[in-house]
Amino acid sequence: MTQAEDSVLVLLELTPSGELAPSAPGLLGAAAAIGQPVALALAGPGQGSGLAEAAAALGATRTLVAESADAASALTVPAVDALGAAAELVEPEVVLVSHSIEGREVAARFAARSKSALAVDAVGLARDEEGVVVRHSVFGGAYETESAATFGTLVVTVRQGAIEARAEAQPVAAEELAVQPSGKPAASVTGFEERVETSSRPALREAERVVAFGVALGSADSLPLIEELADSLDAALGASRAAVDEGFAPQSWQVGQTGVSVSPQLYLAIGISGATQHKVGMQTAKTIVAINKDPEAPIFEIADFGVVGDQFTIVPQLTEALRARRA
Amino acid sequence: MPGRWSRVSSLSEAGLKIAVLVKQVPDTYEDRHLDLETGLADRGASESVLDEIGGRALEVAVSQAEAADGTEVVAVTVGPESATTALREALAIGADSAVHVVDPELSGADVQLTAEVLAAVVERLGADLVLAGNQSTDGLGGVVPAILAELLERPAATNLDAIEIGADGVSGRRASDHGAISLTAPLPAVASITDRLPDPRFPNFKSTSAAKKKPIENLSLADLGVAAEDPSMPRSILVSVAARPPRNGGVKINDEGDGGTRIAEFLEQNRLV
Numbered sequence: 001m002t003q004a005e006d007s008v009l010v011l012l013e014l015t016p017s018g019e020l021a022p023s024a025p026g027l028l029g030a031a032a033a034i035g036q037p038v039a040l041a042l043a044g045p046g047q048g049s050g051l052a053e054a055a056a057a058l059g060a061t062r063t064l065v066a067e068s069a070d071a072a073s074a075l076t077v078p079a080v081d082a083l084g085a086a087a088e089l090v091e092p093e094v095v096l097v098s099h100s101i102e103g104r105e106v107a108a109r110f111a112a113r114s115k116s117a118l119a120v121d122a123v124g125l126a127r128d129e130e131g132v133v134v135r136h137s138v139f140g141g142a143y144e145t146e147s148a149a150t151f152g153t154l155v156v157t158v159r160q161g162a163i164e165a166r167a168e169a170q171p172v173a174a175e176e177l178a179v180q181p182s183g184k185p186a187a188s189v190t191g192f193e194e195r196v197e198t199s200s201r202p203a204l205r206e207a208e209r210v211v212a213f214g215v216a217l218g219s220a221d222s223l224p225l226i227e228e229l230a231d232s233l234d235a236a237l238g239a240s241r242a243a244v245d246e247g248f249a250p251q252s253w254q255v256g257q258t259g260v261s262v263s264p265q266l267y268l269a270i271g272i273s274g275a276t277q278h279k280v281g282m283q284t285a286k287t288i289v290a291i292n293k294d295p296e297a298p299i300f301e302i303a304d305f306g307v308v309g310d311q312f313t314i315v316p317q318l319t320e321a322l323r324a325r326r327a
Numbered sequence: 328m329p330g331r332w333s334r335v336s337s338l339s340e341a342g343l344k345i346a347v348l349v350k351q352v353p354d355t356y357e358d359r360h361l362d363l364e365t366g367l368a369d370r371g372a373s374e375s376v377l378d379e380i381g382g383r384a385l386e387v388a389v390s391q392a393e394a395a396d397g398t399e400v401v402a403v404t405v406g407p408e409s410a411t412t413a414l415r416e417a418l419a420i421g422a423d424s425a426v427h428v429v430d431p432e433l434s435g436a437d438v439q440l441t442a443e444v445l446a447a448v449v450e451r452l453g454a455d456l457v458l459a460g461n462q463s464t465d466g467l468g469g470v471v472p473a474i475l476a477e478l479l480e481r482p483a484a485t486n487l488d489a490i491e492i493g494a495d496g497v498s499g500r501r502a503s504d505h506g507a508i509s510l511t512a513p514l515p516a517v518a519s520i521t522d523r524l525p526d527p528r529f530p531n532f533k534s535t536s537a538a539k540k541k542p543i544e545n546l547s548l549a550d551l552g553v554a555a556e557d558p559s560m561p562r563s564i565l566v567s568v569a570a571r572p573p574r575n576g577g578v579k580i581n582d583e584g585d586g587g588t589r590i591a592e593f594l595e596q597n598r599l600v
């Protein structure tokens with residue numbers, strides 16, 4: 001097969017049950033905007049079927065499927081090996097990988113191994129006369145920067161949920177990829193405890209609306225107050241680090257510097273002071289609404305609509321008003 | 328919720344050398360700035376501090392040293408002259424010595440060059456275990472430990488929210504995208520920890536004055552044999568920097584008993600419901 005000069009190799013991650021991870025549509029959308037998306041999926045033995053169809057539906061012009069027995073028992077290295085084999089075959093101009101915990105490490109190691117330029121945590125990609133330009137959002141969106149590779153293949157990790165573009169479906173073109181293990185030392189996986197998301201609410205990173213609460217909730221027993229509001233808005237739940245530290249919310253709900261960065265249409269902050277480390281994870285939201293009993297709370301400095309008052313009376317009233325409106 | 332924990336096993340064998348990677352970063356409690364000319368963090372514009380996750384990594388290493396005789400903890404940083412302050416803090420928390428790579432050619436170093444330099448330091452020290460934070464609070468790349476593992480050809484046990492260090496290996500619980508992965512890796516290895524692990528102890532007067540006597544070794548790129556400009560190595564370079572206009576507050580009202588209703592009206596007017 002002759003190589004397109006503008007091939008974009010996209011590493012697709014899988015969920016524990018073997019389906020394409022939620023980052024796939026955005027990655028392929030970003031790839032199609034700058035070139036020809038070629039997907040790579042690494043599956044367990046005998047589990048590669050169906051992946052090429054799924055990737056093609058999301059815009060992959062060609063899908064390489066590698067099956068590896070080590071993928072589940074050795075950390076990161078099998079994926080780096082597979083990416084290396086795929087890159088040799090495709091000779092991509094750009095390699096796109098999710099900036100997930102697994103993805104960024106695979107991308108970084110691949111870049112080091114192949115001596116390629118690396119750009120991390122991209123929020124957008126574009127092409128100008130000189131090549132591909134990567135957009136970043138720095139210090140919680142206070143700055144926007146652009147980077148580019150001096151030459152050669154550019155490896156980019158893409159922030160989850162940051163890309164809205166979606167690619168058109170393509171005819172299915174599946175290929176098996178043989179991978180020669182590098183033998184590089186890896187940590188051994190001795191156990192896995194899946195995080196089961198029990199709710200049917202939208203995922204935090206992709207949600208259009210987010211309802212977030214802080215430590216002032218006081219107890220996990222008060223959670224239904226917030227959940228009912230979130231459900232009346234079809235919103236995802238988010239939390240401050242203080243609320244996570246107190247055990248009111250799982251770590252995966254944490255918004256901010258050491259948590260998730262979100263840019264939803266609506267961010268509703270309930271009893272959150274608005275510490276800088278929280279703001280950097282949400283201040284690029286289109287509209288911010290805040291409820292806080294302290295009129296001096298910093299969150300009001302960035303809120304489009306702020307109500308000074310007690311969450312325990314305002315939230316139920318708001319939920320009721322939204323329900324009445326829907327009924 | 329699983330509790331936070333960091334367990335140290337009491338091993339009697341002497342000699343485990345831990346290199347803890349710490350970084351000086353702009354204080355996250357303040358608004359941070361980028362220099363619009365260079366695109367670099369404007370270190371003059373905000374207070375610089377020891378990166379909090381690096382501080383937690385240090386705490387893991389220092390508790391290990393307390394539990395296992397003969398464990399040696401070396402704090403390592405790559406950064407400007409001023410980063411000495413962060414190293415003094417690391418020494419006050421309990422590191423035995425420190426290495427500071429400072430070189431004018433490192434100004435604006437990207438993560439790959441930073442990792443190359445750190446790899447050279449680790450080899451020079453002969454450290455058995457490299458302990459890092461999972462992410463630096465300014466870069467947020469979360470990639471330096473992984474690159475180090477690749478360059479040093481060591482197993483990587485990264486993003487751990489629970490860690491156990493033994494004489495011949497490191498194991499722990501990796502907070503990953505879809506759940507918690509239990510891991511184990513033989514030494515020599517690279518490990519990184521998350522902010523789920525405890526804060527570092529607060530240096531007291533005694534440890535602060537003791538820290539003044541501990542050695543800090545300054546190294547240049549030439550000392551390490553690393554070239555800042557390697558023509559065969561492509562780099563990712565900054566091509567533009569722009570400040571976003573700051574976000575301003577809008578309407579703020581007092582709840583007069585109708586706060587919830589007023590929010591519902593606001594959402595409706597703005598087509599958010």
Ligand SMILES: Cc1cc2nc3c(=O)[nH]c(=O)nc-3n(C[C@H](O)[C@H](O)[C@H](O)COP(=O)(O)OP(=O)(O)OC[C@H]3O[C@@H](n4cnc5c(N)ncnc54)[C@H](O)[C@@H]3O)c2cc1C
Nearest residue numbers: 214215216240241242256257258259271273277293294311
């Ligand atoms: C390096 C670093 C990284 C960090 N990363 C993050 C991060 O990723 N995410 C994050 O969120 N934080 C982060 N933090 C912590 C951050 O500094 C704050 O401590 C945290 O965001 C505070 O959470 P909070 O708003 O819930 O609590 P608080 O700051 O204690 O605020 C509680 C608020 O609730 C209000 N309140 C109380 N009762 C009521 C009521 N009945 N009705 C209405 N309002 C009420 C109070 O007026 C107050 O404003 C980080 C800190 C550091 C040092």
Ligand SMILES: Nc1ncnc2c1ncn2[C@@H]1O[C@H](COP(=O)(O)O)[C@@H](O)[C@H]1O
Nearest residue numbers: 348405459460462463466468469470471
């Ligand atoms: N300049 C540096 N000096 C020392 N350690 C660093 C440096 N940059 C990154 N690190 C280490 O690598 C970890 C991850 O950083 P990063 O990949 O920048 O998010 C940090 O928590 C530090 O432990």
